[in-house]
Amino acid sequence: MPPDDQIPTHTVGQRLERLDARAKVLGTARYADDLTFPGLLHLKVVFSTEPHARVRAIRTDAARRAPGVRAVLTAKDCPGENLIPLVLPDLTLMAADRVRFVGDPVAAVVADTPEAAHDAARLVEVDYEPLPAVFDVLEALRPGAPVVAPPVSGPGGHGGANTAPNLFNLLEVKKGDLAAGFEAADVVVEQEYRTPYQAHAYLETQGMTCVPEPDGVFAVYGCMQCPFYVHEAVARVLGVPRHRVKVIQVGTGGGFGGKEDVPSIIAGLAALGAWHTGRPVKLVLSRKEDFETMSKRHPALVRLKVGAKEDGTLTALEERLWLDGGAYATLSPVVLYRAVTHAAGPYRWPAVHVTGHAVATNKVPCGAFRGFGTLQVIFALESILDELAERLGLDPLDLRLKNAVRVGDALGTNQALTESVGFVETLERAAEVAGYREKRERYKTWQEGPKRRGVGLGCLLYGVGLGAKGKFIDRTGAHVQLYPDGSCAVSIGNAEMGQGLRTVISQIAAEELGLEFGKVQTFDGDTSRVPDSGPTVASRATVMAGNAVRDACGQIRRELLAEAGLMLGASPEELELFQTWARVKGAPERRAAMNDVIARAAHARRPLTASGFRLPADTWWSDDEGQGKAYEVYTYATNVCEVEVDLETGESRVLSLTAAHDIGRAINPTLAEGQIEGGALQGLGFALTEEVQIDQGVIRNPRFATYIIPTAMDSPELKAVIVEHPYSGGPYGAKGIGEPPIMGIAPAVTNAIKAATGARLFECPATPERVTEAMKSQGVAARDEVTV
Numbered sequence: 001m002p003p004d005d006q007i008p009t010h011t012v013g014q015r016l017e018r019l020d021a022r023a024k025v026l027g028t029a030r031y032a033d034d035l036t037f038p039g040l041l042h043l044k045v046v047f048s049t050e051p052h053a054r055v056r057a058i059r060t061d062a063a064r065r066a067p068g069v070r071a072v073l074t075a076k077d078c079p080g081e082n083l084i085p086l087v088l089p090d091l092t093l094m095a096a097d098r099v100r101f102v103g104d105p106v107a108a109v110v111a112d113t114p115e116a117a118h119d120a121a122r123l124v125e126v127d128y129e130p131l132p133a134v135f136d137v138l139e140a141l142r143p144g145a146p147v148v149a150p151p152v153s154g155p156g157g158h159g160g161a162n163t164a165p166n167l168f169n170l171l172e173v174k175k176g177d178l179a180a181g182f183e184a185a186d187v188v189v190e191q192e193y194r195t196p197y198q199a200h201a202y203l204e205t206q207g208m209t210c211v212p213e214p215d216g217v218f219a220v221y222g223c224m225q226c227p228f229y230v231h232e233a234v235a236r237v238l239g240v241p242r243h244r245v246k247v248i249q250v251g252t253g254g255g256f257g258g259k260e261d262v263p264s265i266i267a268g269l270a271a272l273g274a275w276h277t278g279r280p281v282k283l284v285l286s287r288k289e290d291f292e293t294m295s296k297r298h299p300a301l302v303r304l305k306v307g308a309k310e311d312g313t314l315t316a317l318e319e320r321l322w323l324d325g326g327a328y329a330t331l332s333p334v335v336l337y338r339a340v341t342h343a344a345g346p347y348r349w350p351a352v353h354v355t356g357h358a359v360a361t362n363k364v365p366c367g368a369f370r371g372f373g374t375l376q377v378i379f380a381l382e383s384i385l386d387e388l389a390e391r392l393g394l395d396p397l398d399l400r401l402k403n404a405v406r407v408g409d410a411l412g413t414n415q416a417l418t419e420s421v422g423f424v425e426t427l428e429r430a431a432e433v434a435g436y437r438e439k440r441e442r443y444k445t446w447q448e449g450p451k452r453r454g455v456g457l458g459c460l461l462y463g464v465g466l467g468a469k470g471k472f473i474d475r476t477g478a479h480v481q482l483y484p485d486g487s488c489a490v491s492i493g494n495a496e497m498g499q500g501l502r503t504v505i506s507q508i509a510a511e512e513l514g515l516e517f518g519k520v521q522t523f524d525g526d527t528s529r530v531p532d533s534g535p536t537v538a539s540r541a542t543v544m545a546g547n548a549v550r551d552a553c554g555q556i557r558r559e560l561l562a563e564a565g566l567m568l569g570a571s572p573e574e575l576e577l578f579q580t581w582a583r584v585k586g587a588p589e590r591r592a593a594m595n596d597v598i599a600r601a602a603h604a605r606r607p608l609t610a611s612g613f614r615l616p617a618d619t620w621w622s623d624d625e626g627q628g629k630a631y632e633v634y635t636y637a638t639n640v641c642e643v644e645v646d647l648e649t650g651e652s653r654v655l656s657l658t659a660a661h662d663i664g665r666a667i668n669p670t671l672a673e674g675q676i677e678g679g680a681l682q683g684l685g686f687a688l689t690e691e692v693q694i695d696q697g698v699i700r701n702p703r704f705a706t707y708i709i710p711t712a713m714d715s716p717e718l719k720a721v722i723v724e725h726p727y728s729g730g731p732y733g734a735k736g737i738g739e740p741p742i743m744g745i746a747p748a749v750t751n752a753i754k755a756a757t758g759a760r761l762f763e764c765p766a767t768p769e770r771v772t773e774a775m776k777s778q779g780v781a782a783r784d785e786v787t788v
Contacts, residue, residue: 010579011351011507011517012732015670018503019522020251020496032207037280038211041070043273044117045283046107046124047293048099051135051362051697052146053128055097062123063109068116071276075106079275080239084264085232088168088329088376090149091365093237093268098147098724099128100327102697103293105265110122110273110281121398123550124411133362135697137322138303140166140359148327149360167749168329168358172625173341174759175414181316181351185307187391193304193380194763195746197692198297201709204253207284208267211233218245218271219456223252224263225495226535227525233264234271245271246528252497256682257368259497259676260537262294275278285567291702295367296692298323298335298358299503302378304384312394314403316351317412321377325358332358335366337469338538339373341630344382344412346423347403348462352412353626362697368537370679371743374462374688375686377401379764382747386754394441395753396457397431405461408594414627419734421638422662422725429721430660434640443755450648455654456751458639458744463631465540465737468621475616476544477531480509480552481609486595488515490522490549493533499738500671501541507667508546508731512553513560514577514594531611539736541636542667544614552612559608560594563601567592606726633727635740636662639680641748642716645756650772652717652753654684660721663733669722672737676720679741685710687746688765727736 006318019031023029060072075082075096084091096102107124111117129768132146139145147165182188208222208230218238224230227247235245247267254258266283273281285294292532301322307315321339340356389399406409407421431437439455445560447453466474479491490509496502502522510517527532533545561572568575568590576585583591601609617632640658659676693700701707726733750761759774772782 005231011510012667013665014507014516014668015509016503016668018500018671020502029192030250031204031253032209033284035209035250036222037123037209037211041110041112041273041277041279041281042114042117043270043281043283044109044121045105045108045269045289046121046690047289048095048102048104048106050099050128050130051102051450052131052148053099053132055095056101056129056571058107058126059125060107063120066116066120066123066652068112069109069120070112071110071273071414073272073276074106076628077276078237078272081236083236084268085236086261088332091328091330093265093272100691101364103364104327105269107153111279116633123548130189132293133697134360136364137324137359140144140361141357143355148362149329167323167361167393168360169336171336171356171623172626173340173343173352173354173413175349175412176351178318178351182307183543184309185315186310187388188307189384189387189391189753190383191306191387191762193302193383195300195376195379196765197299197694198369198690199291199692199707200256200258202256202258204252205285205287205360206259206261206263206266207282209279209280209282210267210270211273211379212278213758215572216244218274220247220267220271221247221250222263223259224268225255225259225497226263227253227258227495227527228493228532229526229535230264230267233268237268238275238777239270243362245358246526247497249525251497253643255497256370257372257537258295260535261367265588265655270289272533287501288702291707292699293364294364296332297610298325298332298364298366298373298376300324302380304377304380305430305629306384306388308388308392310392312392312399313403313664314347314349315456317349319345319354319377321354321356323356323376324361324363324366326363328365329775330368332337332468335368335373337467339377341413341467342374342461343377343381345378346405346459348409348758349412362597363694368683371739374460375746378460378743379746382744382762383750383762384749386456397427397436400457401427413630415629420633420664420725420727421636422723423724425676425723426636426638426662427459429723430463430638430640432654433660433719433721434658435643440755450758451646452719453642453644454752454754454756455640455642456748456753456755458641458746458748458751459637459743460740461634461636462539462736462740462743464538464543464633465617465631466534466538467631468619468628471616474533475532476548476614478545478548478552478612479530480549480556480612482556482598483512484599485517486598488513488521490520490528491526492522492545493525494532494545495525495536497536499675500668501545502543503671504667505545509553512550514580514582516580538736539740542734543730543736546734547614548612550612550731551614552610555610555612556608559606560597560601563604563606564597565596567600622780628743632683632729633735635735635737637740637743637744639748641745641752643752643756644748645753645771647757647775650768650775652688652749652766654749655718656717658719658721659741660723661740662723662725665733666722667732667734673720675737676741677718680718680745681710681715683742683745684714684749686742686765687749689767701772743772
């Protein structure tokens with residue numbers, strides 16, 4: 001049988017309309033706050049107003065007497081565990097005796113209407129005893145610092161023993177002889193970089209409804225990325241066995257990682273309300289509440305040192321990294337693993353030593369955010385590589401081409417690359433489409449007025465899936481039901497949240513079974529219908545769910561070929577499915593329509609339903625050695641950004657952005673391009689405008705009036721370039737595409753600003769104030785001093 005990428009297809013690779021497009025355009029799609037049930041009650045959370053304090057008392061009498069109030073709940077009202085199970089066992093549903101950040105839930109009010117719940121929540125009085133707080137990662141690790149997170153004995157979740165206060169975990173990557181690498185270098189560059197908090201800014205805020213059913217089952221409906229996380233959390237909070245909880249994902253208005261961990265808190269609170277009242281309870285956060293209390297992208301401090309020979313050959317990389325995890329670990333150990341394993345980028349380094357710390361502070365917890373852990377280290381690496389190129393007298397593109405990984409090379413983790421390595425092609429294609437070399441030359445000699453233009457690069461690799469450290473939750477299941485009329489229902493445990501997953505899965509099922517695309521329907525996740533499929537994160541859904549669906553379809557396909565063989569007088573081995581036909585290999589005129597084959601197979605009572613699975617790939621990691629096969633395969637990308645900077649105001653405007661991505665195979669090119677374009681625009685927010693401002697633990701800009709995200713008016717000309725180096729372990733050669741589009745944008749922007757102005761930024765976002773200060777502090781010529 002030929003490789004997947006050589007098999008003729010009729011749905012895979014086609015630009016088919018996404019299944020949910022019309023419902024979203026017409027406004028008929030239903031989201032968490034659209035749901036209603038008989039007897040529905042509403043829940044309002046009382047959040048901590050202190051960054052660190054003991055809870056002396058919670059006075060609820062006045063709230064209980066308020067009109068329409070049905071229950072006022074605190075931690076002591078949990079019938080099960082007051083715990084949200086994630087990587088480390090530290091995140092509580094509601095604070096019991098100590099609050100760790102401004103936004104810790106301390107009580108919940110359940111009432112007849114949202115207004116009644118809001119008014120009663122204001123009557124809850126909490127008596128706090130303030131404790132010393134810490135807001136800086138380096139201060140948090142100093143002896144005598146206020147203890148936010150106590151030591152955890154044993155494995156510190158995703159690596160390393162966590163035996164120090166305020167240290168969620170520590171991880172290292174080690175390769176080669178670092179001292180020898182720097183000794184061999186002709187040029188060494190060392191710098192410090194900082195990146196900010198970033199809010200997910202999804203269209204739909206967090207929302208859940210829990211419905212107690214007559215048979216004792218608690219049904220949870222809401223927006224989420226990980227139904228099975230929510231399933232476990234609700235069962236543990238209520239203290240019931242898992243079969244008494246079912247979780248149904250409804251339309252999810254964006255996630256970007258922000259609906260991985262914290263939906264378990266929202267669902268747990270709604271379930272607690274339903275437990276105590278016996279009625280459906282809904283909790284939907286306001287935009288301000290969501291901003292102030294839900295997880296964010298980790299701010300980072302990166303100290304980086306690199307060396308190279310005169311000809312541009314890289315010799316050594318040393319990095320120390322601190323991620324600010326906030327008050328609870330949530331997913332910080334996972335994010336740190338991703339950061340340290342991606343710190344060396346898609347380049348050949350003979351010697352690497354990366355040390356990463358995930359640190360606790362008295363600030364809002366940080367979790368997953370599209371490209372989690374990578375934007376921070378990519379900004380540092382891609383910035384310092386441009387500095388290195390300048391010192392060596394090389395063009396930044398040539399430095400990258402010289403050191404780019406190819407098949408047969410080893411990454412900084414010492415993982416050997418055996419297939420699907422399209423990084424060099426992304427470099428070449430992005431540069432060609434963007435006109436990189438021509439513009440670099442032109443902007444060196446032609447500039448007029450107070451505005452200057454420049455072009456910059458930002459490159460990356462991204463490990464697809466959960467990797468070696470996530471194998472314990474890395475599995476996916478699917479269920480496929482083929483009906484006698486030739487229609488097909490597919491159920492998967494991974495979440496559609498706007499990325500087009502249901503459409504891609506339907507294309508794969510149609511391809512496998514020889515069906516018309518319009519006859520396949522893929523349903524949203526329901527934990528009572530499919531097995532635990534892990535989280536919908538890390539660009540894993542197409543590879544994992546796609547392969548699980550292929551496994552299920554393969555079982556049905558064998559039955560169909562057996563029936564077709566009887567119809568055509570051939571053995572199943574002599575047959576193939578081509579588009580919507582079963583035919584004899586080498587004799588295409590001997591064929592039968594799949595609709596007829598399916599009807600005959602159903603009449604013969606052949607089993608036309610099956611469950612399929614995809615188990616973790618063969619990956620491994622050694623904490624002691626600091627190396628391993630960190631991920632099964634990697635996506636590669638190159639971004640070329642063209643900016644215009646006003647030297648008088650420091651304002652930077654992105655004129656064009658070209659993004660070339662090696663994604664293995666595009667199941668639906670239109671959806672892949674949409675991911676690239678959307679992620680790129682989101683990356684421009686991280687690069688230019690987005691920064692959560694926190695003062696003494698309090699978020700000062702919790703609304704879109706003051707937290708500035710890019711809009712359609714800010715979008716530059718976006719050119720998405722798909723590069724296909726198929727992966728044998730992916731469905732039809734596909735890899736992941738969800739995360740990478742955001743990842744390399746910030747350094748492409750700041751490298752372009754450097755090319756335009758001569759000023760290097762070591763912190764993002766590149767606000768006008770930062771650009772102006774960089775030009776001033778680095779002695780860049782003012783407008784009237786620029787030579788044209």
